[in-house]
Amino acid sequence: MIPLAKPVIGPREEELVLEVLRSGQLSLGPRVPAFEEAFAARLGVAHACAVSSGTTGLHLSLRAVGVSEADEVVTSPFSFVASANSVLFERARPVFADIDPVTLNLDPDAARAAVTERTTALLPVHIFGFPADLPAFESFGLPIVEDACEALGAFHADGKAVGGRGHPAVFGFYANKQITTGEGGMVTLGDAAMKERIDSERNQGRAPDMGWLDHDRLGFNYRLSDIACALGLAQLERLDEMLAGRARVARWYAEALASIEGLGLPVAELAGDRRGWFVYVVQLPKDGPARDDVVVALRERGIQSKPYLPAIHLMSFYRERFGHREGEFPVCEDVAARSIALPFFPALTEGQVAEVAQGLKAVVEDP
Numbered sequence: 557m558i559p560l561a562k563p564v565i566g567p568r569e570e571e572l573v574l575e576v577l578r579s580g581q582l583s584l585g586p587r588v589p590a591f592e593e594a595f596a597a598r599l600g601v602a603h604a605c606a607v608s609s610g611t612t613g614l615h616l617s618l619r620a621v622g623v624s625e626a627d628e629v630v631t632s633p634f635s636f637v638a639s640a641n642s643v644l645f646e647r648a649r650p651v652f653a654d655i656d657p658v659t660l661n662l663d664p665d666a667a668r669a670a671v672t673e674r675t676t677a678l679l680p681v682h683i684f685g686f687p688a689d690l691p692a693f694e695s696f697g698l699p700i701v702e703d704a705c706e707a708l709g710a711f712h713a714d715g716k717a718v719g720g721r722g723h724p725a726v727f728g729f730y731a732n733k734q735i736t737t738g739e740g741g742m743v744t745l746g747d748a749a750m751k752e753r754i755d756s757e758r759n760q761g762r763a764p765d766m767g768w769l770d771h772d773r774l775g776f777n778y779r780l781s782d783i784a785c786a787l788g789l790a791q792l793e794r795l796d797e798m799l800a801g802r803a804r805v806a807r808w809y810a811e812a813l814a815s816i817e818g819l820g821l822p823v824a825e826l827a828g829d830r831r832g833w834f835v836y837v838v839q840l841p842k843d844g845p846a847r848d849d850v851v852v853a854l855r856e857r858g859i860q861s862k863p864y865l866p867a868i869h870l871m872s873f874y875r876e877r878f879g880h881r882e883g884e885f886p887v888c889e890d891v892a893a894r895s896i897a898l899p900f901f902p903a904l905t906e907g908q909v910a911e912v913a914q915g916l917k918a919v920v921e922d923p
């Protein structure tokens with residue numbers, strides 16, 4: 557079976573993790589600031605806060621920009637469910653707007669039309685590692701939290717790294733992401749006071765200069781361990797090599813899949829915006845076999861694939877809670893119904909890419 561994803565873990569990861577295990581300090585130790593500083597430096601941003609997951613990073617970032625009960629946050633329905641869920645953690649309401657059919661990111665015009673007097677923040681998602689149109693969203697004059705969980709290595713057309721603009725931007729380190737710590741996340745941001753708040757709230761509301769068990773606000777346990785941060789440091793050392801590996805696999809796919817008529821392929825670059833490759837997601841031809849049948853037929857050929865991603869507003873919880881129905885966001889719904897993720901990781905070989913492409917071609921053109 558050719559798997560969907562596979563982390564790259566080697567002797568350097570083992571070495572740095574072992575060092576932490578032998579040091580006896582497994583949490584709240586020196587690897588946390590070391591990982592934060594290395595990550596911030598990499599993105600060219602002032603601060604970074606290591607957290608226990610991308611989801612907890614989104615939660616703390618929304619709190620940090622002031623989102624609270626009954627507020628509205630405009631966001632994309634074409635995302636992993638965590639981006640919308642994090643708004644609900646604060647009893648605020650995720651307000652969806654449709655996406656751009658090429659970038660698959662929140663469409664700025666649709667987002668503007670969704671803004672009301674209750675909107676207190678925007679939550680654009682850099683979906684599949686392609687930069688969302690931050691210059692357009694910045695012109696709204698509202699606080700922004702970026703879901704950059706899929707976008708490590710991406711760049712905006714103005715040369716800034718995704719996550720390097722100063723808004724709280726959240727990265728995720730689950731095992732299929734560009735770098736992994738098993739579970740984990742990072743918030744990058746430009747504002748020192750906001751960093752202090754996030755650092756405190758991830759650690760039970762403890763103020764940085766206060767002694768043990770003195771807490772001056774509500775907090776959570778959203779800490780990342782030193783074991784995880786050591787893993788992250790080792791992964792950062794080889795980030796360029798791993799990103800280059802993903803980009804190479806993407807080029808092979810683009811060539812190998814070009815002959816399948818009607819298949820929608822992801823763009824690497826558009827008007828200067830550059831993708832940080834995370835997954836390889838294609839949209840099946842409109843008049844071809846159903847997506848779920850394609851997934852089954854590929855599995856029979858030894859190829860793992862996955863519907864990716866379903867529209868958030870049509871998930872049962874969101875339908876029931878907010879009364880969402882088909883037809884609200886037609887671009888998102890069309891894309892979501894035809895999207896599948898193909899095997900994609902740095903160690904994938906050209907031969908395996910050819911095998912996936914042949915399999916997909918056979919299944920789509922001769923079901």
Ligand SMILES: *Cc1c(COP(=O)(O)O)cnc(C)c1O
Pocket residue numbers: 609610611612635636638639681703705706728729730739740741
């Ligand atoms: C992975 C991901 C998250 C959440 O990350 P976790 O670390 O699993 O909590 C959030 N948003 C998007 C778009 C993601 O891909």
